[in-house]
Amino acid sequence: MLIHPQIDPVALQIGPVAIHWYGLTYLAAFALFMFLGKLRLRHAPFSTIEGPGAWSFRDVEDILFLGVMGVVLGGRIGYCLFYKPAYYLSHPLEVFAVWQGGMSFHGGMLGVIVAMVWYALSRKKPFWQVADFVAPCVPTGLAAGRVGNFINGELWGRLCDPDLPWGMVFRGAGDLPRHPSQVYQFLLEGILLFVLLWWYAGKAPKQGRVAAAFLFGYGVMRFIAEFFREPDAFLGLLSLGMSMGQWLCVPMIVGGALLWWWMGTRTTAKVT
Structure with missing residues (x-):
């Protein structure tokens, strides 16, 4: 049984300005996207497109x-x-209180999709081409975020067998060992998903299939990880004994599989 090291969430204090580890993991995520995006430009079809649509x-x-x-x-x-729809409906101004915490990956993903639609329309690029470019560059950012969660000692896992070698006691979660679910998510949604997507993207599959693989892959990885992650206290487990995170993954898994199949039936015109 291990004890969470209780790392100070503030990485650097300069007078009244506090730089948090979690903020640094966001910066790391953005830097990784820039690095991988540069490498992604070498993959087909992005390396072969010429003219106004060139990348x-x-x-x-x-x-x-x-x-x-x-x-x-x-x-x-x-x-x-x-x-927390009812709470924020009653306290609408607290929607802007981001310093109190509260971010959803699934909501962030929808926000990114809207951003990609905007980008594709404004640059006159096929949406699925943009989505395929972005998808393999995302998992490492997710991995960085889970490192931040572990440093903060938040989003811990469910109770585990006391004999589990890597079971960990988290402050604020009682004295019993729990699964370090942040580490599980780092390995599944971050590292493993990145390796699989990067390998698949390098094979230049049909347009849209890399994005579909991300939806399906993340949905499956997160669904599995949720079995070890403590559900939100104010929600608990929902229907069929599944967490909110798992229910939000169901449409990703189904949608990703259907999208992958549908994209395989389409004929994509050559872009030059």
């Missing part, structure tokens, strides 16, 4: 900017709507 590093920078907006706005709005 460049400027596209990576612009997509990142819009994606950050989508993550922050979508993540916050999604949390308010998915997890």
Whole structure:
């Protein structure tokens, strides 16, 4: 049995300005996106497109900017709507109190989709081409976020067998060992999903299938991880003994599988 190291969430204090580890993990996520985006430009079809539709590093920078907006706005709005709709309906001004915490990945994903639609329309690029470009660059950012969760000692796991070698006691969660679910999510949604998606994207599958693989893969990885993660105290387990996170993953899994199949039936015109 291990004890959570109780790391100070503030990485650096300069007078009244506090730099938090969680903020640094966000910066790491954005830096990883820039790095991977540059490598992604070498993959087909992005390396072969010429003319007005050609891809460049400027596209990576612009997509990142819009994606950050989508993550922050979508993540916050999604949390308010998915997890505490009645509370925020009664306290609408607290929707803007982001310093109190409360972000939803699924809401952030919807925000990123809106950002990608905007980008595709404004740059006259096929939406599914944009989505395929972005998808493999996302999991490492998710992994960075889970590192932040672990440092903060939040979003801990469910109770585990005391004999589990990596069972961990988290402050605020009692004296019994729990699954370090942040680590599980780091490995599943972050590292494993990245490796699989990057490998698949390098094979230049039909347009839209990389994005579909991300939806399906993340949905499956998160669904599995939720079995070890403590559900939100104010929600608990819902119908069929599933958490809110698992229920939100169901449409991702089904939608990703159907999208992957549908994209395989389409004939994509060659872009030059």
